[in-house]
């Protein structure tokens with residue numbers, strides 16, 4: 001996008017009296033040279049994939065290629081039907097949908113990397129939950145996705161969306177901030193409110209490391225997607241109730257990037273530190289990869305580069 005940061009985005013949206021979603025689709029038209037309809041249709045295709053990836057794991061048990069994860073989305077679907085949850089139907093639905101996407105991803109199914117495959121469950125889970133719980137039409141959902149894309153583009157431009165570079169705060173944190181902004185926009189909030197929601201998400205996910213067991217995007221990734229969806233919905237509700245972030249969105253993005261750069265390599269997708277480095281994490285890795293992993297990865301390594 002042809003803007004520097006969130007502050008500029010808000011300024012441009014105010015000057016042109018546009019929502020973030022509308023601003024982003026116009027930017028895309030300018031940059032790509034494509035017509036509005038074509039760009040819109042591409043987003044509809046993404047929405048269709050999101051519909052598929054959120055529902056597959058609910059309707060059937062989807063097991064990952066490694067066997068590390070699977071069947072949890074289906075469990076959540078059954079739990080939802082019992083109507084006895086602690087957090088209520090909206091949250092259970094969002095968690096189940098997020099788990100479904102992660103399971104579909106880990107079983108080599110089709111997902112939308114939004115912004116990455118590791119964090120592919122958060123935005124779709126929130127979108128589908130909002131669609132069902134608030135009876136949102138396709139136009140509203142699509143414009144929400146454009147708003148989320150704008151927020152993601154600002155993060156990628158000014159920091160990183162890669163777990164290998166900035167830890168899970170950069171992947172699941174960014175996905176959650178994108179989703180929170182989309183929810184606020186879809187519920188009629190202003191661009192300023194969308195960025196407050198994104199800022200609140202980051203404040204609650206800063207420092208989250210990337211420590212996947214055996215280097216596979218499965219454990220703890222799937223459950224972080226479930227938590228990320230919940231985080232997005234709660235941040236959106238805080239903002240829609242009138243709560244603001246004392247730290248502006250751009251500062252939270254800067255903080256996330258700074259923290260990412262300070263993170264040791266062992267906690268940035270190397271599958272060495274954090275949960276991956278625990279006794280259980282290493283045993284699971286050995287179970288999956290056998291002797292090969294033992295030889296290639298030194299258990300004593302906890303590199304603090």
Ligand code: SF4
Nearest residue numbers: 118163168171210221
């Ligand atoms: S732990 Fe790492 S691989 Fe897993 S979702 Fe987070 S950033 Fe991605």
